[in-house]
Amino acid sequence: GDSVTQMEGPVTLSEEAFLTINCTYTATGYPSLFWYVQYPGEGLQLLLKATKADDKGSNKGFEATYRKETTSFHLEKGSVQVSDSAVYFCALKVTGGGNKLTFGTGTQLKVEL
């Protein structure tokens, strides 16, 4: 079946540090890939997405590139801020999968001054 594997958290960084959160996937079809973010006490919201190989999704300084050859969609940001502290979820959706998202378990990011 389809699955998403994310690096374990929590990840603790100092402000202005470089961020990478690893995400790899297994899919039976050709998936679209998503990163969602959940701020404390809130629901999930889409951070970025990519729908085909070599696409780069970007938003709010975050980027992720769809790498079909390595089945990966790693999230990066060049300089994190305290306000980026949240839980980040990698997810995929395949055609014919009932329009369902398959989520990773989430990675908590803590950014300190």
Added chain:
Amino acid sequence: DAGITQSPRYKITETGRQVTLMCHQTWSHSYMFWYRQDLGHGLRLIYYSAAADITDKGEVPDGYVVSRSKTENFPLTLESATRSQTSVYFCASSELGTAREQYFGPGTRLTVT
């Protein structure tokens, strides 16, 4: 207001009681979803619906019932609440399509005593 809303936001109930969590969306999205979020498990799909009067089981449906008589509403009922159903519940909606994102509600924190 436009968007997706959930009610109540917080609920405490006793073991054995019936509880209904409400979800309402204003976009007329065809698909709606219910998830539960627990530490160590990420998001797990309980039930989803492709349209009014069409529902299907997700990963963890036992102990839950759903209905969808109107496109905009998707209530989730715990017929006889158990302590293991203490969780945060999220409703989401989307249109059909591999590239379409899901939009999440703010969540309902349910405690079963």
